[in-house]
Amino acid sequence: xxxxxxxxxxxxxxxxxxxxxxxxxxxxxxxxxxxxxxxxxxxxxxxxxxxxxxxxxxxxxxxxxxxxxxxxxxxxxxxxxxxxxxxxxxxxxxxxxxxxxxxxxxxxxxxxxxxxxxxxxxxxxxxxxxxxxxxxxxxxxxxxxxxxxxxxxxxxxxxxxxxxxxxxxxxxxxxxxxxxxxxxxxxxxxxxxxxxxxxxxxxxxxxxxxxxxxxxxxxxxxxxxxxxxxxxxxxxxxxxxxxxxxxxxxxxxxxxxxxxxxxxxxxxxxxxxxxxxxxxxxxxxxxxxxxxxxx
Numbered sequence: 001x002x003x004x005x006x007x008x009x010x011x012x013x014x015x016x017x018x019x020x021x022x023x024x025x026x027x028x029x030x031x032x033x034x035x036x037x038x039x040x041x042x043x044x045x046x047x048x049x050x051x052x053x054x055x056x057x058x059x060x061x062x063x064x065x066x067x068x069x070x071x072x073x074x075x076x077x078x079x080x081x082x083x084x085x086x087x088x089x090x091x092x093x094x095x096x097x098x099x100x101x102x103x104x105x106x107x108x109x110x111x112x113x114x115x116x117x118x119x120x121x122x123x124x125x126x127x128x129x130x131x132x133x134x135x136x137x138x139x140x141x142x143x144x145x146x147x148x149x150x151x152x153x154x155x156x157x158x159x160x161x162x163x164x165x166x167x168x169x170x171x172x173x174x175x176x177x178x179x180x181x182x183x184x185x186x187x188x189x190x191x192x193x194x195x196x197x198x199x200x201x202x203x204x205x206x207x208x209x210x211x212x213x214x215x216x217x218x219x220x221x222x223x224x225x226x227x228x229x230x231x232x233x234x235x236x237x238x239x240x241x242x243x244x245x246x247x248x249x250x251x252x253x254x255x256x257x258x259x260x261x262x263x264x265x266x267x268x269x270x271x272x273x274x275x276x277x278x279x280x281x282x283x284x285x286x287x288x289x290x291x292x293x294x295x
Contacts, residue, residue, distance in 0.1 A: 009074040015193040017157040024273035043077040052168040073189035120260030126242035151202040153243035158232035160194040177204040213237040255286035
């Protein structure tokens with residue numbers, strides 16, 4: 001996604017479903033202030049969800065009172081708000097970086113070597129995608145990216161003709177192939193058909209990463225039915241190849257001032273939407289300090 005990464009929403013004929021990040025929390029004071037700005041702009045809202053937990057020995061209610069937020073009317077809304085006023089170029093897959101005396105040049109799969117010259121490059125992509133870009137020009141940064149541990153996740157979007165008679169809005173699942181299920185229309189600002197998102201566990205997803213979507217869908221739907229769900233009217237699957245991370249870099253990012261080259265992202269700051277935002281903010285701070293330093 002050009003704007004928002006895994007804060008993503010899939011849309012179809014009369015339905016929409018958040019199939020990436022399901023919600024976010026705000027623990028750091030600076031991020032809480034940013035979320036308030038999003039709320040004031042109508043791009044985010046609290047999600048007071050009824051959340052269950054399915055353990056191997058039964059069901060219970062989720063404990064804790066941590067506030068959860070979602071983008072409104074879709075999870076893409078905060079990213080779109082942050083992108084306002086920026087010059088963006090979509091459909092451009094950067095596949096190599098080149099540096100000469102004048103600065104940085106980028107080459108893309110669609111357009112070849114771009115005409116523009118850039119003073120610096122900041123990579124905000126998953127570590128396994130950053131590593132091959134960095135290896136020829138910044139081996140030390142490439143090594144940092146290569147050390148990140150990222151795992152895949154199968155996501156399934158189910159749609160129904162009528163609301164399901166389930167007495168919870170979402171659930172953490174601690175057994176079987178599933179780890180999370182959620183009713184999309186329970187989130188503020190959602191309209192359209194009843195849709196549910198199913199996320200498989202990292203372990204199960206890694207084992208099934210190359211399986212056909214039809215087989216994955218069948219297994220996850222069976223697991224959903226076992227939790228009280230129903231067979232859907234239709235479904236769509238998405239394989240997040242780089243979804244889950246427990247990696248982190250010192251300071252939440254990496255910046256090489258001599259090359260004007262940096263990396264950031266959720267993988268650099270322990271995952272989560274808040275981690276991604278804090279990582280980008282930290283890298284921006286390095287860039288601003290660099291620009292303010294007399295040469």
